Amino acid sequence: MTMLGDRQQLAYIAAQAADARVNVELETEGMTLNIGPQHPATHGTLRIIARLDGEQVVWAEPSAGYMHRGYEKLTEVRTYPQVTALVNRIDWLGSFANEVPFILAAEKLMGVEAPARAQHIRTILFELSRIANVSLFLGDLGVQLGAVTPVFFAFRDREYVLNLIEAATGGRFHPNFDRIGGLKDDLPAGFIDETRMVMKKLRTFCDQIEDLLFGNEIFQSRTRGIGVIPKDVALQYGLSGANLRASGVDWDLRRDQELPMAWNKADWKVWTHPDGDSFARCWVRLQEVRESTKIVDQLLDTIPSGPVMAKVPKIIKVPEGEAWVSTENPLGEMGYYVVSQGDQGPFRVKIRSASFNNISIVPWLLKGVYVPDIITILASLYFILGDIDR
Amino acid sequence: MWSMVSRLKREVFPLSSTDTTTEAPRDERRDAEMARITGALGAAVLDSLVKANDDMWIRVSADAWRTTGETLKSLGYSYFCFLSGIDWLPSPFGKGEEDPTEPTPERDSTIKQGYTGGATRFQVIARVMQPFTSLGVNIKVDIDDSMAIDSWCSVYAGANWHERETHEMFGIGFNGHPDLRNMYLPSDFEGFPLRKDFPLLARIVKPWPGIVDVEPLPGDDEQEGEAS
Amino acid sequence: MGLVDRGRLPKPLTSLFNLGRSYSLWVYQWGLACCAIEMGAAFGSPRYDVMRLGVIPLPASPRQADLVVISGTVTDKMAPAIKRLYEQMPEPKYVISMGSCANCGGPYWDSYSVTKGVDQIIPVDVYVPGCPPRPEALLEGIVLLQQRIKNEDMGARWRGEGTKPMNVVDGESAEKGGVPVVVN
Numbered sequence: 001m002t003m004l005g006d007r008q009q010l011a012y013i014a015a016q017a018a019d020a021r022v023n024v025e026l027e028t029e030g031m032t033l034n035i036g037p038q039h040p041a042t043h044g045t046l047r048i049i050a051r052l053d054g055e056q057v058v059w060a061e062p063s064a065g066y067m068h069r070g071y072e073k074l075t076e077v078r079t080y081p082q083v084t085a086l087v088n089r090i091d092w093l094g095s096f097a098n099e100v101p102f103i104l105a106a107e108k109l110m111g112v113e114a115p116a117r118a119q120h121i122r123t124i125l126f127e128l129s130r131i132a133n134v135s136l137f138l139g140d141l142g143v144q145l146g147a148v149t150p151v152f153f154a155f156r157d158r159e160y161v162l163n164l165i166e167a168a169t170g171g172r173f174h175p176n177f178d179r180i181g182g183l184k185d186d187l188p189a190g191f192i193d194e195t196r197m198v199m200k201k202l203r204t205f206c207d208q209i210e211d212l213l214f215g216n217e218i219f220q221s222r223t224r225g226i227g228v229i230p231k232d233v234a235l236q237y238g239l240s241g242a243n244l245r246a247s248g249v250d251w252d253l254r255r256d257q258e259l260p261m262a263w264n265k266a267d268w269k270v271w272t273h274p275d276g277d278s279f280a281r282c283w284v285r286l287q288e289v290r291e292s293t294k295i296v297d298q299l300l301d302t303i304p305s306g307p308v309m310a311k312v313p314k315i316i317k318v319p320e321g322e323a324w325v326s327t328e329n330p331l332g333e334m335g336y337y338v339v340s341q342g343d344q345g346p347f348r349v350k351i352r353s354a355s356f357n358n359i360s361i362v363p364w365l366l367k368g369v370y371v372p373d374i375i376t377i378l379a380s381l382y383f384i385l386g387d388i389d390r
Numbered sequence: 391m392w393s394m395v396s397r398l399k400r401e402v403f404p405l406s407s408t409d410t411t412t413e414a415p416r417d418e419r420r421d422a423e424m425a426r427i428t429g430a431l432g433a434a435v436l437d438s439l440v441k442a443n444d445d446m447w448i449r450v451s452a453d454a455w456r457t458t459g460e461t462l463k464s465l466g467y468s469y470f471c472f473l474s475g476i477d478w479l480p481s482p483f484g485k486g487e488e489d490p491t492e493p494t495p496e497r498d499s500t501i502k503q504g505y506t507g508g509a510t511r512f513q514v515i516a517r518v519m520q521p522f523t524s525l526g527v528n529i530k531v532d533i534d535d536s537m538a539i540d541s542w543c544s545v546y547a548g549a550n551w552h553e554r555e556t557h558e559m560f561g562i563g564f565n566g567h568p569d570l571r572n573m574y575l576p577s578d579f580e581g582f583p584l585r586k587d588f589p590l591l592a593r594i595v596k597p598w599p600g601i602v603d604v605e606p607l608p609g610d611d612e613q614e615g616e617a618s
Numbered sequence: 619m620g621l622v623d624r625g626r627l628p629k630p631l632t633s634l635f636n637l638g639r640s641y642s643l644w645v646y647q648w649g650l651a652c653c654a655i656e657m658g659a660a661f662g663s664p665r666y667d668v669m670r671l672g673v674i675p676l677p678a679s680p681r682q683a684d685l686v687v688i689s690g691t692v693t694d695k696m697a698p699a700i701k702r703l704y705e706q707m708p709e710p711k712y713v714i715s716m717g718s719c720a721n722c723g724g725p726y727w728d729s730y731s732v733t734k735g736v737d738q739i740i741p742v743d744v745y746v747p748g749c750p751p752r753p754e755a756l757l758e759g760i761v762l763l764q765q766r767i768k769n770e771d772m773g774a775r776w777r778g779e780g781t782k783p784m785n786v787v788d789g790e791s792a793e794k795g796g797v798p799v800v801v802n
């Protein structure tokens with residue numbers, strides 16, 4: 001049985017009653033609304049085709065594929081180190097986080113484990129890319145609801161994080177920094193102090209966003225009780241990340257899974273929200289940024305010394321086998337199913353990206369909502385086109 | 391502190407899993423789980439594999455595909471992770487690194503399946519997970535020449551898009567799927583891109599010179615010359 | 619303006635017009651992939667502040683834009699939409715192709731679904747290389763475009779002559795004495 005909170009239930013019933021009344025009073029002709037593929041309110045080029053009855057959506061269907069770049073085919077003609085450069089670009093806002101599960105899968109097949117220092121630094125960079133990713137979401141959220149100010153805050157504070165990533169990896173966006181067996185390089189001098197300062201700024205940013213946006217009455221009334229996803233539906237559709245946790249499922253792959261990463265060395269909390277509505281999803285993400293800053297702060301204190309690269313052969317050949325590794329990426333569960341046949345390159349890589357599953361719920365979720373809510377719901381589900389289409 | 395030391399010790403790790411000769415470690419949690427699954431599925435399971443501290447694989451017969459999904463769901467595997475296909479034919483184009491002016495080299499085209507074996511060129515693979523415990527199971531199924539299998543849409547609603555994708559990429563049909571339209575490619579696109587015999591034309595026209603890339607690793611002071 | 623239509627315009631008037639045009643570029647942001655975020659950073663963030671260059675990144679539709687920045691991967695499915703967008707823009711119109719993907723296919727040069735360069739569909743004025751280019755590189759691309767506009771003969775533009783692309787590569791513009799390739 002689906003568990004809905006009292007408030008939700010009331011909202012549901014009220015909305016349904018209102019709908020029934022409207023439907024009886026006004027019989028309207030259907031109309032098809034086409035949003036996208038290029039629309040200022042969507043990130044990237046998702047196209048939504050919605051069939052409307054008055055202001056209400058009867059049927060909606062996202063039409064993806066405008067950004068399909070054929071990653072899975074391309075991985076078959078690349079070597080393992082080349083694939084990392086490719087998979088960077090799947091979720092382009094949190095690039096470093098995309099490399100990690102792939103590298104971990106290859107390492108698992110090879111039986112190599114990165115040295116402790118590399119694991120630590122990986123985790124730090126992973127969390128930094130989460131912050132870079134989700135902070136832009138928090139800014140963008142405002143834009144989609146008509147509040148333009150937060151995005152300037154987001155772009156400003158995100159630059160600090162990008163600078164850190166650039167200092168460590170040499171790339172603002174697509175670092176391609178992970179290697180099988182460790183990392184390309186050690187951290188630069190001064191990185192630790194700088195990061196601590198930036199984390200402080202980011203926490204202020206979170207407070208500001210909370211004040212500006214989450215406390216805003218308009219924002220609340222446009223997101224609370226809108227687009228409710230019950231727990232079991234979320235699981236069935238394979239929703240992951242903050243979308244799942246906002247439906248009250250206390251499951252975080254960083255905490256609940258054994259991986260050679262350093263998350264378990266820090267003390268942090270997995271936030272959930274019982275409501276499952278748009279507000280809950282945004283709120284959980286905000287808390288996640290806060291937790292990430294905390295994780296980074298703690299890990300900075302405990303970076304072990306040692307090399308950042310294990311001994312691996314120069315030309316990497318991965319022994320035969322199959323491996324699945326997934327991590328909790330900024331958007332949700334990102335995993336790679338790597339099939340190797342003892343070659344320099346993978347035989348087949350199935351990329352399980354979070355947004356693909358997260359968006360596949362849209363036809364179900366948009367049924368019966370009002371037109372202005374389409375944008376709120378899509379914004380709160382938070383997808384990145386490259387992550388849907390791959 | 392001690393964990394740190396032990397981790398550093400582990401740094402000298404065998405380079406490949408084939409080097410190890412020690413007997414396989416046991417993983418009670420997954421073994422018990424696998425016993426539960428095979429018990430519930432009965433004869434439908436053709437083969438199964440548990441890798442300790444890693445993952446579980448089963449291969450089921452094609453007619454039991456939908457019941458497998460239902461059974462797994464009732465066993466607590468309520469989280470749908472992904473569904474996709476694998477084409478086990480070795481690519482007739484290799485990695486696309488040959489010079490097109492040369493005659494094509496001979497290639498071994500024997501099909502060798504991965505974990506839990508198989509009998510056909512195409513397989514569908516799906517993964518479902520138990521939330522909270524993070525235990526997951528990979529389910530494989532052989533696709534025979536009819537190139538079709540039951541749809542999982544009624545079991546896991548999320549399978550809908552994954553099956554559309556698999557249909558588009560491999561040409562595998564799903565009986566009972568509401569709508570197997572193309573998702574990514576224009577509707578007039580010909581061929582199934584993820585089949586191994588689908589050529590990447592750009593590579594055939596112009597081979598890529600960079601197939602072997604060796605990057606000097608940090609702390610690696612040898613001369614570059616030998617790296618080729 | 620009848621004068622421009624007929625392709626004849628007195629020199630001083632041309633430079634006056636060109637000056638005006640180059641510093642009031644309304645740019646339509648056609649963000650497609652990762653590069654779109656860097657474009658957003660260049661156009662939307664206070665740090666790079668594109669408006670100081672006389673570029674207004676606000677038009678709501680391509681019908682009001684002078685310049686379009688195609689940033690990101692162009693797929694075969696997207697290509698018709700890009701062509702249509704270009705046709706909707708009023709003359710004189712300019713195109714900046716941002717990122718390796720839009721220039722030539724970039725990391726997806728061998729993919730089955732990616733168009734190998736937006737210049738196969740529409741003419742491009744300035745190519746900004748990089749994957750992704752830094753926002754500064756995009757700004758330089760805009761400066762290059764402005765220099766081109768300043769040196770342009772509006773009549774020739776009107777007749778659709780002379781669109782040779784330019785490149786933002788270090789020193790490329792400096793090598794020609796700080797002035798980009800002047801067409802015609």
Ligand code: SF4
Nearest residue numbers: 652653717718719749
């Ligand atoms: S050029 Fe690079 S960063 Fe830009 S869209 Fe292409 S892959 Fe992304």
